Amino acid sequence: MDYSISLRLIAPEILLSVSGLVLLLVAAWGGQKTGRLVSILSAAALFGAGLMLFPTLHLGVVGPDTFAFGDQFRADAFAAFAKALIYLAGIGCLMVAPTYFDRLKAMKPEYPVLLLFAVLGMSIMVSASDFLTLYIGLELNSLAAYVLAAFLRNDTRSAESGLKYFVLGALASGILLYGMSLLYGFTGTTSFEGVRVALSGEMSTGMLFGLIFVLAGLAFKISAVPFHMWTPDVYEGAPTPVTTFFATAPKVAAIALTARVALDAFGTQVDAWRQVVIFAALASILVGALGAIGQQNLKRLLAYSSINNVGFILIGLAAGTVGGVGAMLVYLAIYVAMSLGSFVALLMLRDENGDALATFADISGLSAKRPALAWCLLALMFSLAGIPPLLGFFGKFVVFQAGVEADMVALAAFGIAASVIGAFYYIKFVKVMFFDDASERSVADSTTAHWVLLVVTTAIVSPLGYLVTPSLGDLTDKAASALFLLP
Amino acid sequence: MDYLAQYLPILIFLFIAAGLSAAFVFLPMGVSRLTGAHNPDTEKLSEYECGFPAFEEPRSQFDVRFYLVAILFIIFDLEAAFLFPWAVSLDLTGWPGWITMMIFLGELIVGFAYAWKVGALEWE
Amino acid sequence: MIQTIAFYLFAVLVIASAVMVIMARNPVHSVLWLILAFFNAAGLMVLVGAEFIAMLLVVVYVGAVAVLFLFVVMMLDIDFAELRAGFVRNFPLGIAIALVLLAELVLGIGAYQAGNLDLGTPAGDAAPMLGESNIENLGALLYGKYLFLFETAGIILLVAMVGAIVLTHRPPKTQRGHQHIGKQNARRPEDATVMKQPEVGKGVEL
Numbered sequence: 001m002d003y004s005i006s007l008r009l010i011a012p013e014i015l016l017s018v019s020g021l022v023l024l025l026v027a028a029w030g031g032q033k034t035g036r037l038v039s040i041l042s043a044a045a046l047f048g049a050g051l052m053l054f055p056t057l058h059l060g061v062v063g064p065d066t067f068a069f070g071d072q073f074r075a076d077a078f079a080a081f082a083k084a085l086i087y088l089a090g091i092g093c094l095m096v097a098p099t100y101f102d103r104l105k106a107m108k109p110e111y112p113v114l115l116l117f118a119v120l121g122m123s124i125m126v127s128a129s130d131f132l133t134l135y136i137g138l139e140l141n142s143l144a145a146y147v148l149a150a151f152l153r154n155d156t157r158s159a160e161s162g163l164k165y166f167v168l169g170a171l172a173s174g175i176l177l178y179g180m181s182l183l184y185g186f187t188g189t190t191s192f193e194g195v196r197v198a199l200s201g202e203m204s205t206g207m208l209f210g211l212i213f214v215l216a217g218l219a220f221k222i223s224a225v226p227f228h229m230w231t232p233d234v235y236e237g238a239p240t241p242v243t244t245f246f247a248t249a250p251k252v253a254a255i256a257l258t259a260r261v262a263l264d265a266f267g268t269q270v271d272a273w274r275q276v277v278i279f280a281a282l283a284s285i286l287v288g289a290l291g292a293i294g295q296q297n298l299k300r301l302l303a304y305s306s307i308n309n310v311g312f313i314l315i316g317l318a319a320g321t322v323g324g325v326g327a328m329l330v331y332l333a334i335y336v337a338m339s340l341g342s343f344v345a346l347l348m349l350r351d352e353n354g355d356a357l358a359t360f361a362d363i364s365g366l367s368a369k370r371p372a373l374a375w376c377l378l379a380l381m382f383s384l385a386g387i388p389p390l391l392g393f394f395g396k397f398v399v400f401q402a403g404v405e406a407d408m409v410a411l412a413a414f415g416i417a418a419s420v421i422g423a424f425y426y427i428k429f430v431k432v433m434f435f436d437d438a439s440e441r442s443v444a445d446s447t448t449a450h451w452v453l454l455v456v457t458t459a460i461v462s463p464l465g466y467l468v469t470p471s472l473g474d475l476t477d478k479a480a481s482a483l484f485l486l487p
Numbered sequence: 488m489d490y491l492a493q494y495l496p497i498l499i500f501l502f503i504a505a506g507l508s509a510a511f512v513f514l515p516m517g518v519s520r521l522t523g524a525h526n527p528d529t530e531k532l533s534e535y536e537c538g539f540p541a542f543e544e545p546r547s548q549f550d551v552r553f554y555l556v557a558i559l560f561i562i563f564d565l566e567a568a569f570l571f572p573w574a575v576s577l578d579l580t581g582w583p584g585w586i587t588m589m590i591f592l593g594e595l596i597v598g599f600a601y602a603w604k605v606g607a608l609e610w611e
Numbered sequence: 612m613i614q615t616i617a618f619y620l621f622a623v624l625v626i627a628s629a630v631m632v633i634m635a636r637n638p639v640h641s642v643l644w645l646i647l648a649f650f651n652a653a654g655l656m657v658l659v660g661a662e663f664i665a666m667l668l669v670v671v672y673v674g675a676v677a678v679l680f681l682f683v684v685m686m687l688d689i690d691f692a693e694l695r696a697g698f699v700r701n702f703p704l705g706i707a708i709a710l711v712l713l714a715e716l717v718l719g720i721g722a723y724q725a726g727n728l729d730l731g732t733p734a735g736d737a738a739p740m741l742g743e744s745n746i747e748n749l750g751a752l753l754y755g756k757y758l759f760l761f762e763t764a765g766i767i768l769l770v771a772m773v774g775a776i777v778l779t780h781r782p783p784k785t786q787r788g789h790q791h792i793g794k795q796n797a798r799r800p801e802d803a804t805v806m807k808q809p810e811v812g813k814g815v816e817l
Contacts, residue, residue, distance in 0.1 A: 003583060010759070017766055021597045024773065028604035069759045110777045117770050124763060136763045143767060147774035162778075206719075491614060494657055498617060549685040551779050557682050558775040561675040562768050568667055569753075569761075576750025584754035587761060594765040598772045607776045 006068035009075040012049035012083065013127075016120040019045035020113055027109030035107035036098045042112035043094045046119065050087040056080040060478025063485060071191055072130040078482035081329055081475060082126040082256035085336050089248035090119045092340045095449045096347050097241040103354045106152055114151075115245065118144035122253030129264065131180045131190040131214075134257065138176070138221065141250060142169050148245065149238040161237025168230045172220035179213025182206055192265035196486070200268035211266055215276055218261065221254040224314060225283035228307045232291075235303035240356065243299060244343035247306050248336050255310070255332060259317050259325055263483040270320045277318040278411055284311030285415055289422035296359045298346055301425065302339075305384055308422050309335050315415055316399040319406035325480035327398035330472060334383075334395040334461065341457030342380045348373060348446040348454065357441055360429075365438025373443070374433045376458045383461040385426035386419050391465035555607060566595050618658055625651035638684045646677045663746040 007014065023038050023045075030037070056066070057080040066076040094112055101107035121141030128134040146169065150162025184190050186206040187198035199207060220227035235243045266273050288308025295301040313335065316328030349357040349366075357363050367374035383392030396419060403412035459465070573580075573588050580587075602608055628651065631644040649672045656665035698705075753761055809815050 006759070020766075021594065021769075024597055024601050024769075028601040070756060072757070072759060108777065110773060114770065114773065114777070117766065117773075120766065132757065132760055136760050136767065140763060140767050140770060143770050143774065147770075147777055150778055153778050490660070490662075491658070495613070498613070548687075549682060551686060553682045554679070554686055555775055555779045557675070557679040558779075559772060561671070561679060562772050564671055564675045565768060566765075568670055571666075572663060572746050572750030573754055574750075575744070576747045576754065579747065579751040580754040583758065584750075587754050587758040590762055591765040594762070594769050598769040602772060602776060605776060605780060606782060607780045 006073075009066060009068040010073060012052045013120060013123050015049045015052065016045060016116060016123065020116045020120065023109070023116065024113050027113055030109065032108060034109045035101070035111065038109035039094050039098050039112040042116045043091045045116065046087045046090050046094070049123075050084055053080040053084050053087075057084060057475060057479075060475075060481070062478075062482040066482075067129070071193060072133045073124070073127050074129045074482075075127055076479075076482040077475075078256070078260070078325075078479040079127040081479035082252055082332075083123050085252045085333055086119060086122050086126070086249045089245070089252065089336050089340060090115060092344070092453055093241055093245040093248070095453060096244065096344055099447050099449070100239065100241050100347060101151075104152065106154075108151075111148070111151060114144045114147055118148065118245075119249060122249055125253045126256040126260070128257060128260070129192045131183065131192075131195075131265075134261070135173075135177065135180065138257070139173065141253065142173065142221075145169075145246065145250060148242045149234060151242060152239050155239075157237040158239055161234045164230055164237070165234045168220070172217050172227070175213055175220070176217025179210045179215075179217060182210030182213060186210060192261070195265045196267050199266060203269055203272060208272060211269065211272060212276065214261065215258075215273055218254060218258045219280055222251060222258060222310055223307055224280040224310050225287045225307065226280075228284065228287065231307055232295075232300045232303040235306075236297055236299045240299070240343065240347050243302075244340065244347070247302065247339045247343060251306065251310070251339075252332055252336060255313055255317075255328070259328065260483060262317060263320065263325065267483075267486065274318055274320060277314050278408070281311045281314035281318055282411070282414060282418075284308065284314065285418040285422070286311075289418050289424075292422070292425045295425075296361070298349075298358060298360070298363070301429070302342055302346070305342075305422075305426075306339065309339075309384070312396055312399055312415060312419075315403050315408075315411060318411065319399075319402040319408065321402065321406050322477070322480050322484050323405055324399075324402040325483055326473065326476040327402040329476040329479055330398050330469075331395040333472060333476075334391050334465070337457045337460040337465075338380055338383050338392055341454055341461065342377070342384065344450055344453045344457065345373060345377050345380065348443075348450050350444050350446075351441045352444050354444070357443065360432050362439055362441050364432045364436035366433040366443065368438050370443050373446075373454075376454050377433060378430050379458050379462055381426040381429045385423040387423065389463045389466075391461045391463070391469075394466065394469060552610065559602060559607065562598070563595070566592075614658065617654070621651045621654035621658070624648075625655065639681065642677055642680045642684060645680065646673050649673045649677065660745060662744070663749055 019041070023041055026034055026041070027038055055061070056075060056077055060077045061080075062076045062078075066074050066079075068075060094115060097111060097115075098107055101111065118141050121137050121139070121144060124133060124137030125141060126137075128137055146162055146166040149165045150159050152158035180190070183195055186204060187195050189195060189198065199211075203211075216227065220230075223231040235246060238246065262273055262277065263270075284307050288304050288306075288311060292301050292304035292308070295304060309331075313328050313331050316324045316326075316331060318324070319327070346356075349363060351357065366377075379390060383390035386392045386396040396415075400412040400415060403409075403415070460468075569591065570588070573584065577584060625648050628644045628648040632641045632648065635641040635644055649668055653665040653668040653673075656662075656668060807815050
């Protein structure tokens with residue numbers, strides 16, 4: 001095995017882990033006051049790792065040249081695209097965290113370090129081409145995420161959300177491991193390539209069980225229905241910057257991982273998993289739309305919104321074609337922007353005492369008090385609802401198009417119908433902000449970092465975003481082709 | 488399976504140990520039951536004058552610091568466990584294997600330095 | 612022959628002690644039964660030839676994890692009588708889940724015996740037998756083929772350590788009153804006391 005080639009392929013991961021280790025030492029020696037400095041350095045490390053992806057992404061490198069460590073790890077264009085989204089989301093979450101935690105006097109330099117390690121785990125997940133790599137990356141990400149969810153350890157709700165996430169996440173890991181061991185038992189290998197070959201032809205019951213268990217474990221990680229029940233509780237209880245992180249980066253990682261597993265490892269048995277994915281997609285869209293209707297808490301509402309969006313993303317995967325995966329990646333990119341923007345807006349909704357405006361009652365009449373914030377939220381909500389001309393509409397349009405091209409007209413039609421139900425609560429959000437009587441709660445000023453993030457994400461989802469869609473489509477097409485190297 | 492034969496002495500030892508300890512426990516019980524008088528009643532079985540029934544569970548809550556120490560112990564225990572297969576297979580893995588373990592130890596040393604510096608290893 | 616006897620001995624003991632783990636009245640006893648279960652599982656591992664795993668089970672699980680369990684049991688203020696009441700209430704549900712799992716097992720074994728399931732054979736590149744013993748082969752794979760994953764596992768251990776410290780470590784809030792003998796002895800009366808001569812009718816201004 002030639003290690004130098006492999007090491008060059010994992011350069012972004014090496015950069016992330018080395019900076020994580022160094023920053024941990026900075027945290028230990030510098031103490032609590034280095035929180036902001038470590039955050040900035042972590043963001044810089046993420047940015048540097050992102051720059052390393054650029055050649056792969058731009059040239060659309062796929063194939064055996066990207067296999068590291070004897071095909072345990074693939075640094076191809078697909079992974080690079082997902083990593084770029086994950087790093088960007090990570091940088092966004094690092095930008096908003098210090099202000100939030102400083103207010104609670106809980107900013108610790110361990111926060112950015114743990115976030116960096118979580119991102120490292122995701123980076124390994126999206127590059128995994130062996131079930132062992134998959135599991136190790138997933139656990140690295142999850143372990144850091146459990147700690148992040150419980151980061152405000154003196155806040156009961158944060159601790160509760162960490163515990164809930166941990167118990168259910170451990171269960172999901174167990175299910176995933178069970179599926180992986182079944183697959184290993186019946187195919188004799190853990191590499192995606194080997195499993196793919198072994199699964200071709202007639203599939204035995206044991207393999208089918210393994211496949212379903214693996215998909216169930218992954219469905220938990222992407223919070224697709226029926227494995228979504230942890231999402232609202234965890235999102236509500238976790239500190240808001242952590243929720244911002246959960247709603248963006250791990251989603252991208254888990255969905256990209258699912259796509260790679262489904263199309264690479266299980267690529268010869270598309271029919272076996274397609275119905276599972278279709279069911280998860282439909283159920284997620286429906287549950288996400290219906291569950292959000294009664295919610296009063298804004299974080300819970302956005303949690304259901306993320307479940308709903310996962311459903312649309314899965315339609316692209318269910319198509320099982322290059323176009324479908326490309327559409328999925330486009331939707332993912334738009335989703336990250338929308339999700340990041342709306343959670344940053346939630347973080348900005350605070351009164352003068354620093355208490356969050358957490359419910360609909362608190363934000364009624366926001367447009368009178370903070371018109372700019374209200375208009376940004378309007379754009380983000382309409383985009384999440386998929387109302388043209390905002391970019392969210394384009395995302396939905398491409399996945400439905402991919403669905404129709406793959407002869408899944410009924411699925412696409414259902415998706416369109418359900419997105420109308422979903423539009424209800426997004427519009428309610430806007431109605432409360434613009435047309436209801438103003439609540440007594442004042443809204444405090446926000447820092448520049450928040451405004452920059454909000455304006456950038458709003459600009460992306462605004463019709464201006466259509467300027468980048470051609471190049472985005474170009475990138476996603478190259479990335480998607482990485483999963484379809486073999487017949 | 489000739490390698491299992493190496494474990495035969497341990498198995499025999501186990502049987503003898505189990506047999507002997509069972510004998511030491513149950514033989515006196517059985518002998519005293521058979522030879523002594525044995526007719527208990529409620530008064531005899533109740534607590535004697537100087538004793539009283541327990542008011543509450545005798546357990547008292549531990550400090551959370553015990554838990555932290557235990558977690559750190561597990562982590563370093565695992566790290567040490569990884570050293571055994573590394574040590575015996577070093578002639579097969581060569582320099583890459585050696586460097587691998589040094590990086591691994593480096594990672595854990597960073598963790599150790601962190602734990603030390605933030606005072607996780609101090610009791611007071 | 613001895614192997615078979617040993618297998619049944621360990622297997623029966625591991626199941627019996629596992630049952631005792633959930634039946635024991637005292638949670639500390641549960642943990643002790645769990646340790647016995649680990650020991651017997653280690654015996655089973657030796658029987659299938661996984662010596663290193665067996666030793667790992669004893670060193671890590673019995674030596675460390677069980678101790679951790681004991682600490683957690685001692686740390687939490689749980690009314691175990693109440694928990695057990697919940698156990699009785701949820702008993703039908705538990706039985707239902709157990710039946711489902713049993714059905715799965717029966718189905719699996721039935722399918723296996725009917726020849727519908729054929730186990731895969733290890734891929735040719737998966738395990739070249741390099742060394743003589745189990746542990747040597749394990750090392751050759753872990754520090755050769757899978758060294759990338761091994762390093763990542765090291766990072767996971769590091770994250771676990773950092774996480775545990777972040778969530779449970781409380782820095783001492785106030786420096787407790789340590790006596791500084793030198794400081795005490797160095798203190799002179801003129802540092803501590805002030806002589807004032809107030810005028811009659813006026814208070815002292817300090």
